[in-house]
Amino acid sequence: MQAIMETLFDAVYLTLVIAIGLRMIRSSQGNRQFRLFGIMAVVLGAGNAFHLIPRAVALCTTGLEHYTAALGLGKWITSITMTIFYVLLYYVWRQRILRDGVA
Numbered sequence: 001m002q003a004i005m006e007t008l009f010d011a012v013y014l015t016l017v018i019a020i021g022l023r024m025i026r027s028s029q030g031n032r033q034f035r036l037f038g039i040m041a042v043v044l045g046a047g048n049a050f051h052l053i054p055r056a057v058a059l060c061t062t063g064l065e066h067y068t069a070a071l072g073l074g075k076w077i078t079s080i081t082m083t084i085f086y087v088l089l090y091y092v093w094r095q096r097i098l099r100d101g102v103a
Helices: 003-028 032-060 062-098
Strands: none
Touching: 003 032, 003 062
């Protein structure tokens, strides 16, 4: 039961976050912050896919212990994309501060 529910949740999550991010990028119409938020969503979803897809495969087949290499690589890639995500968040924060004249 855990394998089915977790896999379903991960599939819906990855599909929605990437689709919403792409839609935000396409409809940003020159709004740089909106575009950055869309890029952040795509980076987050794509990065998480490297960890969640091998995990879903492992849960639905022979188990996590048979996929340690794929899961380890997925966690590594996810950690790199999370760093990129937070760098992009810093740029959004910087734009908001500079645009609003606070700094």
